[in-house]
Amino acid sequence: MPTNIILRIFFSRCNVPESVVMAAILRKYIVVGGGVAGGYAAREFVKLGLQPGELTIFSKEAAAPYERPALSKAYLFPDAPARLPGFHVCVGSGGEKQLPDWYAEKGIELKLETEIVKADVENKTLTTNKGDIYEYGTLILATGSTFLNLADFKTPGADAKGIYYLRDIGDADKIVEAIKASKGDEAVVVGGGYIGLELAACLTMNKIKVNMVFPEPCLMPRLFTPELASFYERYYEGKGVNIIKGTTVTAFEKDDNGHVSKVLLKNGSSVNSTFVVVGVGARPLLAPLKGLIEEEKGGFKVDASFKTSNPNVYAVGDIATFPMKMYGDSRRVEHVDHARKSAMQAVQAIKAAEKGEVVDEYDYLPFFYSRSFNLSWQFYGDNVGETVLWGRNGAAASESKFGAYWVKDNKVMGAFLEGGSPDENKLIAKVAREQPTVNSTDELVSGGLGFASKI
């Protein structure tokens, strides 16, 4: 038994408080969560000046921070799949690859496979699952999200073997093994959001017949309009994906070994399948600070520098509900671009505060994207108001570019582009940022990308 635990048992019997027993390890900065935001926060600390021993990062995962988006894309490719160390942060945004040695060289303590299980914001301490107690000067929470599990919805048979979820590299490795083991059986992908879209493509690329099941009338309902969705649905069907819309899974049947054998649907039909991937949404991970910090819209409420209701605690990435300056409201965003930028903003704010300075408010332009098969789309801004599609027929015929603008009160609020080059994507980002006024939507339809190039 480790000495600290023996000591704790001894002192607890003498009624001595734990905080007196355990000398806390003091750190100027602590980051809880070694995902995307954790990795980008580390880089920003180094950039702005960090002394060895000032920063500890805790991660439940065994791998140093990596670019999570790769897991539902190149990690699952049949040929030349991406593997670590190839996609450690910050390569996803064109930065240096931070291997574990990078953290050691910079004097950063990277505690992998270490979960923070308890927090005390009054004494500014954190307790790890190994029983160590750390005391922070400033804490950055970057714990991200976890997947919603069908077992949480009490779907019968949801505990069957052969049902997979995807959040981290361990999950991705299980899917890779299942792909290798699959012998011509059909797969079911549950959910028509990001995971559904990207996993249906990856499994198909691995020559697995995919049935996609989702409750909405069209794919990617969070963003796509029915017309946009119909292009992607037709494209996927052309690749052999069977799309089953407007229904959900009611139960999974198992074989004698407890392995999934059949997926039963609410519409009365069923699919014989031994391989199921579920992507039905995510839930932000607020533990172990839940209850200790003010919440809003399901996340920790932060100001424009990502400071929470506790002045020593910042929250970034998926778990932060932040003021969206452009739209005058507050939002939580579960996308990588925001994870990177919010982490950088928080570190800049922390360092500025030490000098009695303040940073500019976070002024975020929402940016979402996905890649699957030979498709690649980007969206910037706010998907509110009327949607104006351009170039759509050309796209269906030749895979040439097409896009959409969202217009509200005569202002272009959002812009979408399929198949854009980096420069073209910058053009649509500019439109969403500048929100130009349009008198008639005709100029958007006829102008297409040309409209964006004039802004």
Ligand SMILES: Cc1cc2nc3c(=O)[nH]c(=O)nc-3n(C[C@H](O)[C@H](O)[C@H](O)COP(=O)(O)OP(=O)(O)OC[C@H]3O[C@@H](n4cnc5c(N)ncnc54)[C@H](O)[C@@H]3O)c2cc1C
């Ligand atoms: C498969 C997949 C693909 C994606 N693809 C895209 C994409 O293409 N484009 C896009 O914009 N977004 C994408 N996203 C979303 C994007 O990856 C997330 O928004 C982003 O990773 C959030 O960063 P984060 O640092 O807040 O959380 P995460 O990157 O999830 O990191 C959180 C880390 O904290 C750890 N942790 C949690 N609790 C504790 C604790 N108590 N103690 C210690 N460690 C803890 C977790 O294990 C994890 O390592 C994808 C997400 C997934 C799951």
Ligand SMILES: NC(=O)c1ccc[n+]([C@@H]2O[C@H](COP(=O)([O-])OP(=O)(O)OC[C@H]3O[C@@H](n4cnc5c(N)ncnc54)[C@H](O)[C@@H]3O)[C@@H](O)[C@H]2O)c1
């Ligand atoms: N390219 C990207 O940005 C990207 C890629 C992968 C994952 N992610 C992130 O990972 C997280 C998880 O992604 P996701 O795709 O699971 O979430 P999502 O919110 O994108 O999609 C959830 C989908 O689940 C479906 N659904 C909901 N309840 C259901 C039910 N009971 N039965 C069947 N289907 C149901 C719906 O079709 C819904 O669109 C999100 O935070 C997402 O932003 C992002």
Ligand SMILES: O=C1O[C@H]([C@@H](O)CO)C(O)=C1O
């Ligand atoms: O942002 C991203 O980072 C990874 C990859 O580019 C890292 O090499 C990926 O697939 C993204 O979409």
